[in-house]
Amino acid sequence: MTSTKETTLSTVSGETRTPLLKRLTGANTLWIGLVLLVLVAVFGAIRPDAVFQVTTLQFLLAETAVLLVLSVGMTFVIITSGIDLSVGSVLVFASVSSAMAMNAVSGGDATNAGWGVIGFGLLVALVSGAVWGLLNGLLISRAKIPALIVTLGSFGAAHGAALLLNNGSNVSGIPDRLNRTFGSGTWFGIPNIVIVAAIVTALGVLLLSTTRFGRYTYAVGSNEEAARRVGISVRGHLTKVYLLAGTLAGLAGFMGNAFFRVAVVTGHETDNLNAIAAVVLGGTSIFGGTGSVLGTVFGVFIPAVLEKGLVIIGVKEFWQPIAVAIVLVAAVWLDQTRRRARNQR
Amino acid sequence: MSEPLLEARDLTKNYGTVEALRGASFTAHPGEVVSLIGDNGAGKSTLVKCMSGVEQPTSGTLLFDGKPIVLSSPNDARDRGIETVFQDLAVAPDLxxxxxxxxxxxxxxxxxxxxxxxxxxxxxxxxxxxxxxxxxxxxxxxxxxxxxxxxxxxxxxxxxxxxxxASKLVFMDEPTAALGVVQRERVLEVIKRVRDEGVAVVLISHNMPEVLSVSDRVEVLRLGRRVARFKAADTTVEELVGAMTGALSHEDAA
Structure with missing residues (x-):
């Protein structure tokens, strides 16, 4: 092998890693994070007394925790260039079936139930979420039905099934112990429900960015055919990703039970859209292949901070959806422009 | 000459009523560059797909190291050290x-x-x-x-x-099609280096001077059949084009 010929053509020294700072500023995540920071700073500057209050922040975090868990799953789905419209309905189904299961094993009312029953309720929530996720995944990957249609179907079906279970009413009887500890309890001022969401998010970050599962998620979304040709089981992987999203929706349903002390059958109709908006705001491409869980965290908090902040500074909160809509459309437009410029090379 | 590494015998491949391959044969020896040429629609891509596990031939046999094999998936081929560079690259652009x-x-x-x-x-x-x-x-x-x-x-x-x-064989479907002069040279350089390491290279190309400059042998496909085999050193562009278009044919013509 002649080494002279190679070094003239390939600049070995130039073939190094991009400096950390450049990598960071090149990432969407950083900019989205800055937007969030600026929002908090602006609201904080106008009303420091109201914004930086422990209760305000606690409430903001606790309310956002459930959506965050949904959005972590949604991030994986969207990176595969898929979509999951069913998460809110699956959440309701898991919430109702878990509450009813806890009541059933406690003779009709689980209010005074112990940890065994609570653990069983968690299991029921996770399994019922997983079943819907698996159903979505199999229909999308095996039957090749577009994800939009499959999950639009399960969006309706899961909600209908949840209504059927308890004849359309909310389910009460959530164990007090669950609400006291997990739902409204805090740990050094941080609501426990937020800690759980943070752990789920951290695991999501690790799963996506450091493991083979994460790498395949990107690969499938970036070029499904290329992934198939290198021997990745695309069908299996897609099934797993929707299974993950469903299971997380199940967990979110259980968190909701703990927080609200009741399994509610309404109020989650737009969870799917909120989660999608959060993921896209966070810099994940709706076309698949790129994105991050950390970006999604910022994307979840931008609408939440806007809503809370506008109320606190006395602007009608009806402006919130308008502001979010503008940021959302702008984010996708930027992503599209970037891709077009890139693909012209 | 050494024993053939990969040999296709009388492969046929039908897509519905279309016969893409009509008894095509092909031979590649270890450590050689063999070009597979033919006009558009001659069945080159189909033949490569059948030999790399992407498609299964309708009939015919594949021999690898002298033993008959069935490649039911690209992974099967890969496990035997057979790799393919696809015409459309097949990379994940975001990675x-x-x-x-x-x-x-x-x-x-x-x-x-x-x-x-x-x-x-x-x-x-x-x-x-x-x-x-x-x-x-x-x-x-x-x-x-x-x-x-x-x-x-x-x-x-x-x-x-x-x-x-690729530890045994690599198929390259038009690897230089999108390249500039310098990069084309470099890919050809890579092809020769791979061959020198004992790996067989099967090159598909429309560029006849390139084929002659890099190949040891050339096999010509026409209408789904192998119609000619040449030693690159003993042939000319005219002869290759003649075989591709059917102006002259050497074998398998019956």
Whole structure:
């Protein structure tokens, strides 16, 4: 092998890693994070007394925790260039079936139930979420039905099934112990429900960015055919990703039970859209292949901070959806422009 | 001459009523560059697909190291050290060159972390860098998405990736089609180097001077059949074109 010929053509020294700072500023995540920071700073500057209050922040975090868990799953789905419209309905189904299961094993009312029953309720929530996720995944990957249609179907079906279970009413009887500890309890001022969401998010970050599962998620979304040709089981992987999203929706349903002390059958109709908006705001491409869980965290908090902040500074909160809509459309437009410029090379 | 490494005998392939291959044969020996040429629609791509496990022939036999084999998937071929550079590249544009090179063959961290599926990105980057340098793919950076590279650089990555894993044979479907002069030369250089390491290279190309300059042998396909075989040193562009168009034919014509 002649080494002279190679070094003239390939600049070995130039073939190094991009400096950390450049990598960071090149990432969407950083900019989205800055937007969030600026929002908090602006609201904080106008009303420091109201914004930086422990209760305000606690409430903001606790309310956002459930959506965050949904959005972590949604991030994986969207990176595969898929979509999951069913998460809110699956959440309701898991919430109702878990509450009813806890009541059933406690003779009709689980209010005074112990940890065994609570653990069983968690299991029921996770399994019922997983079943819907698996159903979505199999229909999308095996039957090749577009994800939009499959999950639009399960969006309706899961909600209908949840209504059927308890004849359309909310389910009460959530164990007090669950609400006291997990739902409204805090740990050094941080609501426990937020800690759980943070752990789920951290695991999501690790799963996506450091493991083979994460790498395949990107690969499938970036070029499904290329992934198939290198021997990745695309069908299996897609099934797993929707299974993950469903299971997380199940967990979110259980968190909701703990927080609200009741399994509610309404109020989650737009969870799917909120989660999608959060993921896209966070810099994940709706076309698949790129994105991050950390970006999604910022994307979840931008609408939440806007809503809370506008109320606190006395602007009608009806402006919130308008502001979010503008940021959302702008984010996708930027992503599209970037891709077009890139693909012209 | 050595024993054939891969031999296709009388392959046929029908897509519905269309006969893409009508008893095509092909031979590749270890450590040689053999070009597969033919006019559009002659069945080159179909033949390569059948020999790399992407498609299964309707009838006919494949021999690998003299033994009959069935390649039911690209993985089957890959397990035997047969790789393919596809015409449409088939890279994941959002992943960096190292990730693409190791796609489907990720290196995991040792111990518990590896068992959990954690990638050893550093090791992959290091090996990929060594490999790209060795095969002359000049990249400014090893960690930008493939999409940020020029067409030629993407091509070099695709070629380098296949060559990295091909221990026996590599199919290259028009590997120089999108390249500039310098990069074309470099890919041809890579082809020769791979051959010198004892790997068989099957080159599909429309560029006759290129075929003659890099190949040891040339096999000509016409209307789904092998119609001629040449030693590259003893033939001319005119002769090749004549065989491709049917103006002259040597064998299998019956």
């Amino acid at each position: 960096d060159p190292a990730a693409n090179m190791f796609l489907g063959r990720e290196i995991l961290k040792p111990g518990v972390l590896g068992w959990l599926g954690v990638l050893d990105k550093k090791a992959m980057r290091r090996q990929a860098k060594e490999h790209f340098t060795r095969f002359g793919a000049s990249l400014q950076s090893i960690d930008v998405p493939i999409a940020a590279l020029s067409g030629g650089q993407r091509q070099s990555v695709a070629v380098a990736r296949s060559v990295a894993w």
